[in-house]
Amino acid sequence: MNNDMQLKSLIEMSATDVRKCMKCGKCSGRCPAFKEMDIKPHQFVTLLGQGKVEKLLASKAIWNCLSCLACVERCPRGVAPANVIEAVRTTVARMQGGDGITAEEIPAEVNEMIPQQLLVSAFRKYKK
Amino acid sequence: MHRIGVFVCHCGSNIAATVDVERVSNALAHEPGVVHSVNYQYMCSENGQQLIKNAIKEHNLSGIVVCSCSPRMHEATFRKTAEAAGLNPYMVEIANIREQCSWIHKDVEEATEKAIVLARTAVAKLTLNKPLVAGETGVTKRALVIGGGIAGIQAALDIADAGYEVDIVEKNPTIGGRMAQLDKTFPTLDCSACILTPKMVDCAQHEKINIYSYSEVDKVKGFVGNFKVTIKKKARYVDETKCTGCGVCMTNCPSKKGLNSFNMDLNTRPAIYIPFAQAIPNVAVIDPEQCIKLKSGKCGLCSMKCGANAIDYKQQDSFVEREYGAIVVATGFKPISLENFNEYGYADNKDVITSLELERLMNAAGPSKGTLVRPSDGEHPHVITFIQCVGSRDVSGCGKPYCSKICCMYTAKHAMLIREKYPDTQVNVFYIDVRTPGKNYDEFYRRAVEQYGVNYIKGMVGKVYNENGKLMVQGSNLIDNEQVTIASDLVVLATAIEPDPSVKDLATKLTISIDTNNFLTEAHAKLKPVECATAGVYLAGVCQGPKDIPETVAQASAAASKVIGLLAKDKLKGNPCVAHANEMTCTGCSQCAEVCPYGAITYENKEFRIGGGKTEKRRVASVNPAVCQGCGACTVTCPSGAMDLHGFSSAQILKEVEAICKR
Numbered sequence A: 001m002n003n004d005m006q007l008k009s010l011i012e013m014s015a016t017d018v019r020k021c022m023k024c025g026k027c028s029g030r031c032p033a034f035k036e037m038d039i040k041p042h043q044f045v046t047l048l049g050q051g052k053v054e055k056l057l058a059s060k061a062i063w064n065c066l067s068c069l070a071c072v073e074r075c076p077r078g079v080a081p082a083n084v085i086e087a088v089r090t091t092v093a094r095m096q097g098g099d100g101i102t103a104e105e106i107p108a109e110v111n112e113m114i115p116q117q118l119l120v121s122a123f124r125k126y127k128k
Numbered sequence B: 001m002h003r004i005g006v007f008v009c010h011c012g013s014n015i016a017a018t019v020d021v022e023r024v025s026n027a028l029a030h031e032p033g034v035v036h037s038v039n040y041q042y043m044c045s046e047n048g049q050q051l052i053k054n055a056i057k058e059h060n061l062s063g064i065v066v067c068s069c070s071p072r073m074h075e076a077t078f079r080k081t082a083e084a085a086g087l088n089p090y091m092v093e094i095a096n097i098r099e100q101c102s103w104i105h106k107d108v109e110e111a112t113e114k115a116i117v118l119a120r121t122a123v124a125k126l127t128l129n130k131p132l133v134a135g136e137t138g139v140t141k142r143a144l145v146i147g148g149g150i151a152g153i154q155a156a157l158d159i160a161d162a163g164y165e166v167d168i169v170e171k172n173p174t175i176g177g178r179m180a181q182l183d184k185t186f187p188t189l190d191c192s193a194c195i196l197t198p199k200m201v202d203c204a205q206h207e208k209i210n211i212y213s214y215s216e217v218d219k220v221k222g223f224v225g226n227f228k229v230t231i232k233k234k235a236r237y238v239d240e241t242k243c244t245g246c247g248v249c250m251t252n253c254p255s256k257k258g259l260n261s262f263n264m265d266l267n268t269r270p271a272i273y274i275p276f277a278q279a280i281p282n283v284a285v286i287d288p289e290q291c292i293k294l295k296s297g298k299c300g301l302c303s304m305k306c307g308a309n310a311i312d313y314k315q316q317d318s319f320v321e322r323e324y325g326a327i328v329v330a331t332g333f334k335p336i337s338l339e340n341f342n343e344y345g346y347a348d349n350k351d352v353i354t355s356l357e358l359e360r361l362m363n364a365a366g367p368s369k370g371t372l373v374r375p376s377d378g379e380h381p382h383v384i385t386f387i388q389c390v391g392s393r394d395v396s397g398c399g400k401p402y403c404s405k406i407c408c409m410y411t412a413k414h415a416m417l418i419r420e421k422y423p424d425t426q427v428n429v430f431y432i433d434v435r436t437p438g439k440n441y442d443e444f445y446r447r448a449v450e451q452y453g454v455n456y457i458k459g460m461v462g463k464v465y466n467e468n469g470k471l472m473v474q475g476s477n478l479i480d481n482e483q484v485t486i487a488s489d490l491v492v493l494a495t496a497i498e499p500d501p502s503v504k505d506l507a508t509k510l511t512i513s514i515d516t517n518n519f520l521t522e523a524h525a526k527l528k529p530v531e532c533a534t535a536g537v538y539l540a541g542v543c544q545g546p547k548d549i550p551e552t553v554a555q556a557s558a559a560a561s562k563v564i565g566l567l568a569k570d571k572l573k574g575n576p577c578v579a580h581a582n583e584m585t586c587t588g589c590s591q592c593a594e595v596c597p598y599g600a601i602t603y604e605n606k607e608f609r610i611g612g613g614k615t616e617k618r619r620v621a622s623v624n625p626a627v628c629q630g631c632g633a634c635t636v637t638c639p640s641g642a643m644d645l646h647g648f649s650s651a652q653i654l655k656e657v658e659a660i661c662k663r
Helices: A003-014 A026-030 A041-050 A053-057 A070-074 A081-095 A116-126 B021-029 B046-058 B071-084 B098-102 B108-126 B150-161 B192-205 B248-252 B292-296 B301-305 B355-362 B407-421 B441-450 B502-510 B549-567 B591-595 B633-637 B650-661
Strands: B004-009 B034-040 B063-068 B092-096 B136-138 B142-146 B165-169 B209-212 B215-223 B226-233 B318-324 B326-329 B333-335 B352-354 B383-390 B426-431 B455-458 B461-467 B470-477 B482-488 B490-495 B497-499 B537-539 B571-573 B579-581 B601-611 B614-623 B643-645
Touching (some): A003 A053, A026 A041, A026 A070, A026 B461, A041 A053, A070 A081, A081 A116, B004 B021, B004 B046, B021 B034, B021 B108, B034 B046, B046 B063, B063 B071, B063 B108, B071 B092, B092 B098, B092 B108, B098 B108, B108 B650, B142 B318, B150 B165, B150 B192, B150 B209, B150 B549, B192 B209, B215 B502, B226 B326, B326 B549, B352 B355, B355 B407, B383 B482, B407 B441, B426 B470, B579 B614, B591 B601, B591 B633, B633 B643
Parallel strands (some): B004 B063, B063 B092, B142 B165, B142 B326, B352 B490, B383 B426, B383 B490, B426 B455
Antiparallel strands (some): B136 B571, B215 B226, B226 B318, B333 B497, B461 B470, B470 B482, B579 B643, B601 B614
């Protein structure tokens, strides 16, 4: 996949409008994994907006993100930084071979209070 | 025989860039009834209007169609033009080929085709137009100002100074509004009370101003120049004419645990109270929810102690009906509720406060007599952290999508005042953007940074939590790409503001439009900023949009000047496009009267000849043209089609539909 296609795919998978971001930093202000991340939650949004695919795919932070979705919950503009991170994580997992996870491995709704994205991302990160 | 002239405007490139105006005027030249069709660069300009006048005379035109912008923009202009050339102004039709055509289409072919259809439609309607003559009504030379904050006070004083009577209706026991609660005002840092209270006193003493405090607008009837308003005076259980404001009742009241709303609930007040020392009127009021006497019948201490014999536990709500020529709405604002913002810990920590609460804490007349202390323990805070945009610029559904406009400046003010009075205090401000346009405003903010060393941090706060008695404020520092946590003693939330909730109900009563954020809508964002779509109603202050005191005062004076201009007239020209009933088909069913929002329809028993020398009496509707506003509600309700509107008759509308459908 070339850069443009990769970017298009990341935007599609993120399913969030990064142009709505007003650079307030509330996502990074709330993030519990902030200190461990080489690229911060607000930067994921900005980098996708700038089309910097290589930088995104090289990030280590995708493995530190807890998928707690606090950034999504707190964003005053309705942007979902965690979606961008998950899109990058999925893309990297696929590039490393296969999907990293098959549809059958994803459990049905365990508890309605637990976001499904958290389970999926946990599988991606910790599947051996 | 119709002799119609068609005038197609280019509106510079506004229309001409998307609509082939030449083709429109050529196409219309061949319409039946059209004898003259031209296009011109700016039809509303003096040259354009002259061109219309000349054509009316030269071609002896019986009516004109102007293809231009929305009729809301220039219908009145072209009606005047026609009138000046000897044509009845109601023989003018506007085809809106700008807002409804050129501005919303990209394809020239399609837009041109649509413009031709719109023009044809106007021509078709015009063939059924009849000359109309507007009636005249008188003007009641008195104005009503709803809301007694700085906006209402300024408007009332200006109108009264011009020599007209003004009534102020204020829902609280005193006038003064939000400004009375403030400590200092930016950008000059004058004491709010010092500049407001003299104006309040002026209102009270002005022979032309009458204040209805603790009152609300109950009903509104009538129309521009002739409003009939019922005012509800809520029972205050104190005779306003007797109370001297001495305050003996307050000191003797045994029920002292009511929350003091004037102090933003930061302390308590007795059940009988005067909101603050400079209240106008300086008259006590009893809170019936809190008064022991009113709740249980026992007590009556205030009545016993009152030297003026002013207490009246039996007082009831009363109603007065007054007539007005014009109305100013100045209902103001309140800070939003913070229930959607748990992350800032407002509900759980006494030391997380709103900016308006801080105003009261810093005010010499406030609960701490102006000494800045923590609400939790009365200690002096050493680290104070401000959080900007709490609930503002929020499209997530938790807050308000707009910028509240005043917060950047008042936080700079708070930060400066604190650093000035308590130099040992560290002051931090988390901000998204600092927005300080305005005369001497940016200089003011920079003074907070440069002269007072206030620590501005670019970034938003993610959470506030309590750790060993300290408020930990965790947020972004985007400039350094860091997450910071500041242990603070006091956290101040620059809370978004919203229109006072009473405005919603009032908008319905006054039939004025309101936007999705409950701000009242002005008639034109640029050219009619204080007028409403409803004639005779004007707007001032935050009820129309977020604004600070200087802007509010300017807008209030602007609204006052509009009111004065209206009240100066002895007669107002009415709108001749009003309803009328066809007595031959009216069945007297009363449905029209029920839907009429203006009370313009009455019924009479009339005698009609029914042939053979006999007569019969029938009940038929009759419209008072001076009261009817031409809304058309009756015409669509009438089951027998007897109601019709001059200038917008059913026949005219059907003719328009026909013209649109014709290919």
